Amino acid sequence: MTAIDKKDSKPSKPAVRGIRQTMSDLHIWAGLLVGWILYAMFLTGTVSYFKEEISQWMRPELAHQAVVPDAAEVAPRVAQVLEQVAPGSNQWSLGMPDARNNVVSAFWRIAKPEKGERGFGSAVFDPQTGQKVAGRETVGGEFFYRFHFQFHYMPVLWARWLASFCAMFMLVAIVSGVITHKKIFVDFFTFRWGKGQRSWLDAHNALSVFGLPFHAMITYTGLVTLMAMTMPWASSAAFKTQAERQAMQSELSAFIPAGKPSGVAAPLAPLGDMVRQAQQRWGEDRIGRVTVNNAGDASARVIVTYGDFERVSISPKYMLFEGSTGKLLEVKDQVGAAAETRGVLYALHLGRFGDSTVRWLYFLTSLAGTAMVGTGLVMWTVKRRTKLPHPDKPYFGFWLVERLNIAAIAGLSI
Incomplete structure (x- = not known):
């Protein structure tokens, strides 16, 4: 055997896969395995930027409010009706109308829920009359918002x-x-029409680059909104007592749980007066929510919360009153740096701080993200169909992905 023959007889080394090839596999499978759910999350989240307008369109029996009703008049009007609608409830929470929302959205704890029944009731009320809106059973645009991260059926x-x-x-x-x-x-500036797989890849690249900073921001901030649920260990280690955990909760949310009633009956002080105190501090059209705990009891508390309008943060801002006397107990205007950072990231995800121009920008960029996920899913099948030994009889995995694409992309969109 010659030296050349010996050289040729050596086994060839397998090609070393580079970082890009490895990342390509990771990108493909990370996108494919949850792509259909991501498509649903992106699409319903995109629609949610106009959920208030959708809700108004779905309740044509209620005229659009040319002037935002005074919250100090609306809150006691609806609270009076809730005494009959939700008797025995230890908590009412009233979302006040604003320039984009023409109803009072209320929820309350059910005193004694029956087996299989949710522990909360909800309804919308006409701010002018205080009466429950019963024209049609719809949650309006709220459906898309809740579906975006709760999937409705689960x-x-x-x-x-x-x-x-x-x-x-x-x-x-x-x-x-x-x-x-x-x-x-x-590749963002390259699009080859009618080229099959190449066209799908060009579209996917263009849609991805178009909103890349937004897609990264919206995904990361979405994780931040649920961080207390997914990563509770740090807070559990740092805040061991019930008082410490309540203090942490007050840094993150204006929600104050209703304690046990004292059992001593006491009428609720005029709700409108408490709301007016908050209006004097923040402005007449800045009231977002009014919550009443243990109404009719000496331990009653009223929480008037600042709205999310024009605030690039949803960190809690509220005034706490003693329900039976109307005495101001606490003003929460500032939170710590960590809580404020979380509030800003949360607000960036929701986009409620923006005017109509900002909401349209959110909508269009998020719509590009929806199309990005959709084109990625379609591209997986387009790329592999040409390599099938029998394209008319694909293997089960390919067949399943094609059907799921039709169901998730075409079905949900329709």
Whole structure:
């Protein structure tokens, strides 16, 4: 055997896969495994930026309010009706109307829920009359908002865990996609129409780059909104007593749980006077929610919460009153740096601080994100169909992905 023959007889070394090839596999499978759920989350989340307008359109029996009703008049009007609608409830919470919302959205705790019944009741009320709106059974645009992270058909806790899991996969897909595409910004300006797989890839690249900062922000902030559920260990270790946990909760939310009633009857002080105190401090049209705990009891508390309008933070801002006397007990105007950071990230995700122009920008960029997920799912089948030995008789996995694409993309969109 010659030296050349010996050289040729040596086994060839397998090609070393580079970081881009590895990231490409990660990008493909991270996107595919949860892509159908991500498509639903993106689409319903996109629609949710106009949920108030959708709700108004779905309740044509209620005229649009040209002037926002005075919350100091609306709150006692609806509270009086709630005494009959929700007798025995230890908590009412009234979302006040604003420039985009022409109803009072209320929920309350059911005193003695029956087996299988939710522990909360909800309804919408006409702010002018205080009466329950009974024209049609609809939650309006709120359906899309809740579906976006609770999926409607699932238990809430399971759905939120699933949404967090899928959002983490989305973050992985974004990072791995940026690493995979060597010429991602050049490809943004390239689109070849009618080229099959190449066209789908060009569309996917263009949609991805168009809203890349937004997609990264919306995915990360979405994880932040559920961080207390998915990563509770730090807070559990730092806040051991019930008082410490309540103090932490007050840094994160204006929600104050209703304690046990004292059993001593006491009428609720004029609710309108408490709301007016908050209006004097913040402005007449800045009231977001009025919550009443243990109405009719000496331990009653009233929480008047600042609205989310024009605030690039949803950190809690509220005034706490003694319900039986109307005495101001606490003013919460500021939170710590960590809570404020979380409030800003949460507000960036919701986009409620913006005017109509900002909401349209959110809508269009989020719509591009929806199309990005959709084109990625379609591209998986388009790319592999050409390599099938029998395209008219695909293997089960390919057949399943094609059907799921039709159901998730076409079905949900329709």
